[in-house]
Amino acid sequence: xxxxxxxxxxxxxxxxxxxxxxxxxxxxxxxxxxxxxxxxxxxxxxxxxxxxxxxxxxxxxxxxxxxxxxxxxxxxxxxxxxxxxxxxxxxxxxxxxxxxxxxxxxxxxxxxxxxxxxxxxxxxxxxxxxxxxxxxxxxxxxxxxxxxxxxxxxxxxxxxxxxxxxxxxxxxxxxxxxxxxxxxxxxxxxxxxxxxxxxxxxxxxxxxxxxxxxxxxxxxxxxxxxxxxxxxxxxxxxxxxxxxxxxxxxxxxxxxxxxxxxxxxxxxxx
Numbered sequence: 001x002x003x004x005x006x007x008x009x010x011x012x013x014x015x016x017x018x019x020x021x022x023x024x025x026x027x028x029x030x031x032x033x034x035x036x037x038x039x040x041x042x043x044x045x046x047x048x049x050x051x052x053x054x055x056x057x058x059x060x061x062x063x064x065x066x067x068x069x070x071x072x073x074x075x076x077x078x079x080x081x082x083x084x085x086x087x088x089x090x091x092x093x094x095x096x097x098x099x100x101x102x103x104x105x106x107x108x109x110x111x112x113x114x115x116x117x118x119x120x121x122x123x124x125x126x127x128x129x130x131x132x133x134x135x136x137x138x139x140x141x142x143x144x145x146x147x148x149x150x151x152x153x154x155x156x157x158x159x160x161x162x163x164x165x166x167x168x169x170x171x172x173x174x175x176x177x178x179x180x181x182x183x184x185x186x187x188x189x190x191x192x193x194x195x196x197x198x199x200x201x202x203x204x205x206x207x208x209x210x211x212x213x214x215x216x217x218x219x220x221x222x223x224x225x226x227x228x229x230x231x232x233x234x235x236x237x238x239x240x241x242x243x244x245x246x247x248x249x250x251x252x253x254x255x256x257x258x259x260x261x262x263x264x265x266x267x268x269x270x
Contacts, residue, residue, distance in 0.1 A: 037154035043167060051156060051165035052250065054202040060246035064253045065261055073117050082119060083127050083183055084169060088151040098124050133224045140217055140226065147174035155209040160247035166209045176212045187220040187227050203231045204239030
């Protein structure tokens, strides 16, 4: 008799836990969700994956079957992340592993990296020089640090019947600006990079998330030239068009019950 009761309890426990999980999830208000999304592990993990983000836009437009396939970090991605961190969250720099090596093919690098993608010391030196150049510019420094400013701010909203998230580098409430820090290989070609890397859809999404205008502060990795790029109505419109098409692709591939992706093809006239 006792054994049967124990077995019943063992069956009920996971059910109770599951019910409690969904109840708690359902009861979370927007403020609680945003507090949770401040934590990187939550934002980029399972909890945050219930939302679409700008990083999904390109894949939904080009390769919708593999939207949620993890992508391998690149040196450029690592450099961009370190640049953001050393300006906005310098207390978190210790999470980056730095190797004193001339390149990633040396035995010294491989011994320290252990299969991870790590920063080279020369890359860190370059990034810290770029940080100094940005912060030595009075207008950049004021926009980033003066007045009512917040860093790494998450926000959520609904666009085209889907849930979207974003995490702003800098929200300057006094100037009513969302500011995004970028590095580029050629600042003269940044406007083309903005289209190629979907910065237009990023600007559109974030303007809807926060209700502010979007500004890019950009530094050239080679010349250290600084640029400030605001966004035209046409830039936002192009971004909106991408987000609309990405949402349509998401609805088709992930929300349409009887859709067979094997029957999907692109049809265009050349």
